[in-house]
Amino acid sequence: MRNFSRGEAGVMLLRALLVVLLAAGWELGVRRKLIDPFFFSRPSLILADLNKILVSGEILPHLKITLKEAFIGLAAGTVSGIVVAFVLGRLELLARVLDPIMVALYGIPKLALGPLFILWFGVGIKSKIFMSAIMVFFLIFFNTYAGYRNVDRSLVNAVRLMGGSGGQILRKVILPSCVPWILAGLRAALGASLLGALVGEYIGAEAGLGWMIQSAGGMYDTTRVMSCIVLLTAIMALGNVGLKITEKRLLKWQPTE
Amino acid sequence: MSPSLGYNDGDGADNDRRPATAGQGAEAPVKLAVRNVNHTFISANGKRTEALTQVNLEVRDHEFVAIVGPSGCGKSTLLNIVSGLGRPTSGEVSLDGLPMSGISHRIGYISQVDSLLPWRTVLANVELGLEIKGVPKKQRREIARSLIDKTGLSGFEDSFPAELSGGMKKRVGIIRCLAMDPEIIFMDEPFGALDVFTRETLQDEILRIWQETRKTIVFVTHDLSEAITLADRVVLMTARPSTVKSQYPIPIPRPRSAFETHLDPQFFELQRLIWKDLKSEVIKAQGGGSEKF
Numbered sequence: 381m382r383n384f385s386r387g388e389a390g391v392m393l394l395r396a397l398l399v400v401l402l403a404a405g406w407e408l409g410v411r412r413k414l415i416d417p418f419f420f421s422r423p424s425l426i427l428a429d430l431n432k433i434l435v436s437g438e439i440l441p442h443l444k445i446t447l448k449e450a451f452i453g454l455a456a457g458t459v460s461g462i463v464v465a466f467v468l469g470r471l472e473l474l475a476r477v478l479d480p481i482m483v484a485l486y487g488i489p490k491l492a493l494g495p496l497f498i499l500w501f502g503v504g505i506k507s508k509i510f511m512s513a514i515m516v517f518f519l520i521f522f523n524t525y526a527g528y529r530n531v532d533r534s535l536v537n538a539v540r541l542m543g544g545s546g547g548q549i550l551r552k553v554i555l556p557s558c559v560p561w562i563l564a565g566l567r568a569a570l571g572a573s574l575l576g577a578l579v580g581e582y583i584g585a586e587a588g589l590g591w592m593i594q595s596a597g598g599m600y601d602t603t604r605v606m607s608c609i610v611l612l613t614a615i616m617a618l619g620n621v622g623l624k625i626t627e628k629r630l631l632k633w634q635p636t637e
Numbered sequence: 638m639s640p641s642l643g644y645n646d647g648d649g650a651d652n653d654r655r656p657a658t659a660g661q662g663a664e665a666p667v668k669l670a671v672r673n674v675n676h677t678f679i680s681a682n683g684k685r686t687e688a689l690t691q692v693n694l695e696v697r698d699h700e701f702v703a704i705v706g707p708s709g710c711g712k713s714t715l716l717n718i719v720s721g722l723g724r725p726t727s728g729e730v731s732l733d734g735l736p737m738s739g740i741s742h743r744i745g746y747i748s749q750v751d752s753l754l755p756w757r758t759v760l761a762n763v764e765l766g767l768e769i770k771g772v773p774k775k776q777r778r779e780i781a782r783s784l785i786d787k788t789g790l791s792g793f794e795d796s797f798p799a800e801l802s803g804g805m806k807k808r809v810g811i812i813r814c815l816a817m818d819p820e821i822i823f824m825d826e827p828f829g830a831l832d833v834f835t836r837e838t839l840q841d842e843i844l845r846i847w848q849e850t851r852k853t854i855v856f857v858t859h860d861l862s863e864a865i866t867l868a869d870r871v872v873l874m875t876a877r878p879s880t881v882k883s884q885y886p887i888p889i890p891r892p893r894s895a896f897e898t899h900l901d902p903q904f905f906e907l908q909r910l911i912w913k914d915l916k917s918e919v920i921k922a923q924g925g926g927s928e929k930f
């Protein structure tokens with residue numbers, strides 16, 4: 381793997397500095413009575429609250445539930461997205477029949493489906509997983525399908541000429557050439573999976589970060605809402621780092637320039 | 638002057654059985670036979686392109702045949718058909734006297750466009766065919782490594798295609814094909830985009846490979862001097878709709894090298910002779926559209 385160049389370290393430092401400055405400005409703004417803490421809370425309070433809920437472990441069950449929903453949703457949506465894309469890539473007629481239907485389904489605001497999912501799967505974890513999975517599914521499906529369409533015919537022919545079977549072509553040519561597309565889909569799907577879980581919790585739940593935000597908001601506890609947002613941001617940042625590392629490993633064959 | 642060179646006219650169906658002194662494979666059995674092959678493309682919007690018409694060609698065992706013709710005449714189309722990748726509109730292709738149906742592992746095809754898998758290292762690319770065949774890992778690695786060493790690619794086993802020069806990629810493509818040990822090798826303008834020096838080195842490489850393995854080779858090129866340098870016989874194709882125009886045995890003795898061959902007095906004579914024949918086709922092809930040669 382490439383080591384951090386000096387430029388990159390510099391950028392990271394500047395980035396951290398910017399965040400600190402913003403937080404300091406925020407804190408100062410509240411103390412000078414320029415910002416109303418009722419609506420915005422303030423960094424020192426948020427940090428204290430974060431510390432409290434993490435140390436007491438009060439937040440952990442909620443965190444666990446939301447992460448579980450998002451993760452299972454991400455995995456299920458990704459796998460089904462890839463499988464459906466490959467099937468439609470293979471069966472051209474079916475793909476042509478389904479194309480406008482898929483686009484229409486994708487166009488439905490998923491939030492509108494929430495109450496249905498609750499009705500079908502209850503207020504438990506299942507409805508959230510489904511919401512998350514369905515949002516991930518479309519992102520992965522459209523990307524993978526575009527990748528399938530884009531597979532270099534000459535590579536397929538080369539493997540066919542070597543006597544490669546359909547399965548071998550799939551494994552040795554089509555899947556690897558779709559990897560960059562799938563990863564691009566995953567980049568968007570990562571956020572979507574978490575969003576799906578939260579939205580599901582807003583609509584109806586008994587636990588989870590989304591539920592916590594909802595109930596804290598109901599009690600005008602801005603600080604708690606902000607704490608949860610900070611946590612969510614941290615989760616996304618971690619997820620993105622993980623994805624970056626995966627990308628670097630899987631795509632090391634791509635020319636860098 | 639033509640008769641002394643065994644110049645033949647016609648569609649090549651049943652003439653030219655005895656190339657003068659080329660020797661190699663002159664009397665050998667027919668390996669590959671193309672009979673009355675026609676091919677017409679019909680594109681999605683209904684446009685018909687008649688690419689091949691009544692193509693007849695025989696390639697003997699261990700023979701090195703070069704096919705030359707104007708750009709867009711149908712050379713790649715012909716190779717796609719004889720490799721089993723595509724079916725002709727009509728006509729027949731037979732291998733060792735048996736009609737071919739589909740792809741055969743006895744044929745190796747180095748296509749006009751690079752087809753190395755970009756996510757595989759050089760080593761893994763060379764192993765690809767053996768992997769498909771189900772050769773055990775240790776054994777295929779051994780075969781791949783020895784081929785890589787022989788072609789001067791050692792040290793690049795773990796490089797990806799994007800990290801190689803054009804000439805190196807061609808080398809990998811060639812040894813990937815050799816690793817499968819096919820009986821016939823088709824090459825479609827493999828050195829088209831390379832500089833003169835790399836080209837000559839690779840021509841020498843091909844000559845050496847032929848000398849060592851005596852594989853039957855069909856080599857498509859639009860460089861006439863390359864065809865004469867390499868082949869036992871040069872097959873000339875007409876402009877589209879294309880057919881075999883004439884065939885010229887190349888009696889330059891082997892083993893050859895690209896450099897030495899270019900100094901052979903016969904080389905110039907052959908080049909002059911074949912070029913005269915080819916020129917009219919090139920003009921026809923250029924008159925017909927924007928195709929270049």
Ligand SMILES: Nc1ncnc2c1ncn2[C@@H]1O[C@H](COP(=O)(O)OP(=O)(O)OP(=O)(O)O)[C@@H](O)[C@H]1O
Pocket residue numbers: 678679680686688706707708709710711712713714715749859877
């Ligand atoms: N899939 C296709 N659909 C329609 N027309 C095609 C198709 N493939 C080739 N052709 C046409 O058939 C003709 C022969 O093409 P081909 O690629 O065989 O030529 P070529 O002799 O190999 O040319 P070059 O020397 O430039 O590689 C061309 O006019 C081309 O436009």
Ligand SMILES: [Mg+2]
Pocket residue numbers: 712713714749825
């Ligand atoms: Mg061609």
